[in-house]
Amino acid sequence: MIEPYYKSDDKNFYLLKGDTMELLPQFEHKFDMVFADPPYFLSNNGLSIQSGKIVSVNKGDWDKSEGFDYINDFNRKWLSLVRDKMKDDATIWISGSMHNIFSVGQILNELGFKILNVITWEKTNPPPNFSCRYFTYSTEQIIWARKCEKVPHYYNYELMKQLNGDKQMKDVWKLPAIAPWEKSCGKHPTQKPLSVLTRLILASTKPDAWILDPFSGSSTTGIAANLVGRKFLGIDQEEEFLSISKNRKLEIENSRTANNQRNKIAGFIDKNQLSAFVENEEPNEEIKVALGFCRSKDIATIKHDKTFYFQAVESNNRVKDFPIGILEAKRLVIYSGGRSNPIYLTGLTAEIKSVELKHKSKIIGKQNSETEFYYEVTLDEVFIDDENIKFAINVNSLFDKSDEKNSKLLQQFLPALTTWEKILKSIDNQSSR
Ligand SMILES: C[S@@+](CC[C@H](N)C(=O)[O-])C[C@H]1O[C@@H](n2cnc3c(N)ncnc32)[C@H](O)[C@@H]1O
Structure with a gap:
């Protein structure tokens, strides 16, 4: 049993002192x-400019490079140890620069991780280049990967979209470098801003999630985690940095200070957005998914469409609410097969922009249809072809047992509504078989 260097009273913030490889x-x-945020191995005795002064780029002995083989061995060792500490559906974020990021990417692939994105953090206020022989270094890369190729990960798509003015969040994040108020408990030479950590934590975890940082430095990860209701374990070998970390945690135990910090974190639409979000607890909203039928032979054609039609099922001249709940659907997933054949998801999926009930006379090409009304689904973008959701489904796994009406209608008419979570669970069940 390891004795922690520090354990907070609320048991949400733990620090271990020592070599991460041993602990x-x-x-x-x-x-x-x-x-x-592992060593970038860029302490090569170079010079830079900080606040108008010429300074050494050296960060400390832990950041000195001893060549490519050394960097690769180091990354292989810590990444395989950390992988063992991840749940099967967990994800990992690793920040770096050109000095280490190629090595990290290669080893992630070697160890069986699946790379999901490479985020470019574009610093809105980078220091100028001292030598004037290169472009100004203004970005860092952050690789996002999941532990297992086949096990789905969590992504808070809706929140990220909200933070980006209701457009899909891109993989370039324009956020400022660290602000002076973030150093109130002392200075770490490579401290990350809370804005970057808050965004990636909210994107990839649910409330109460456990987050590990094996090179925690001043524990920006832990402070961001606790400010948004997640739990943290950090490891560092330097007493000086552990003490800054502990003091940062003690500082936010005062709820007023915590709120002040939340209000100052960059990257939100207005200064109260993060506090309001945390106060209301993250709505762990289920993403409603409409299942749309397409004959196998038509899949290649609909792939490029940005509209999709559901026949609105009618009875006694009244349009039935079917597909049930279609107006709430946020995503469309296309399936094929059906009734006498097995049903399978085709991999085609798209975000839904709007859904509107229309009479056939208002739809080009459907004027002569026997069906009077259709739901016209307008998509955000054309379909993407997602390999992860190409599989045969047992339709019963897509509905709650209590959802009798929907599952009965599915047997009768095929199209129906489920949730993204249920689709992911069915994939899980399949891949664990
Ligand atoms: C790039 S800094 C992390 C900075 C951190 N993200 C922050 O915001 O403060 C890397 C940290 O890893 C620590 N470190 C390097 N090698 C280590 C090892 N083998 N075991 C534990 N800590 C290590 C260093 O002391 C340093 O504080």
Whole structure:
């Protein structure tokens, strides 16, 4: 049993002191998410400019490069130890620059992780280039990967979209470098801003998730985690940085300070957005998915469409609410087969922009149809072809047992509504068979 360097009274913030390579194998806990800001190995005696002064780029002995083989061995070792500490559906974020990020990417692939995105953090206020022989270094890369190729990960799509003015969040994040108020408990030479950590934590975890940082420095990860209701374990070998971390946690135990910090974190639409979000607890909203039928031979054609039609089922001249709940659907997933054949998801999926009930006379090409009314589904973008959702489905796994009406209608008419979570669960069940 490892004695923590520090354990907060609320038991949401733990720090371990020592070499991460030695400590990781000594405990059993599995985490929902990992953020790692490992040494970039850029302490090469170069010079830079900071606040108008010429300064050395050296960060400390832990950041000195001893060549490519050394960097690869180091990354292989910590990444495989950390992988053992991740739940099967967990994701990992690793920040880096050109000095280490190619090595990290290669080793993630080697170890069986699946790379999901490479985020470019574009600093809105980078320091100028001292030598004037290169472009100004103004970005860092952050790789996002999941532990297992086949096990789906969590992504809070809706929240990210909300933070980006109701447009899909891109993989370029324009956020400022660290602000002076973030250093109130002392300075770490490579401290990350809370804005970057808050965004990636909210994107990839649910409330109460456990987050690990194996190179925690001043524990920006832990402070961001606790400010948004997640739990944290950080490891660092330097007393000086652990003490900054502990003081940062003590500082936010005062709820007023915590709220002040939330209000100052960049990257939100207005200064109260994050506090309001945390106060109301994250709505762990289910994403409603409309299942749309398409004959196999027509799949290649609909792939490029931005509209999709559901026949609105009628009885006694009244349009029935079917597909049930179609107006709430946020995503469309296309399936084929059906009734006498097995049903399978085709991999085609798209975000829904709007759904409107229309008479056939208002729809080009459907004027002579026997069906009087259609739901016209307008998509955000054309379909994407997602390999992860190409599989045969047992339709019963897509509905709650209590949802008798929907499942009966599915047997009768095929199209129906489910949730994204249920689709992912069915994939899980399939891949674990
Ligand atoms: C790039 S810094 C992390 C900065 C951090 N993200 C922050 O916001 O403050 C890397 C940290 O890893 C620590 N470190 C390097 N090698 C380590 C090892 N083998 N075991 C534990 N800590 C290590 C260093 O002391 C340093 O604080």
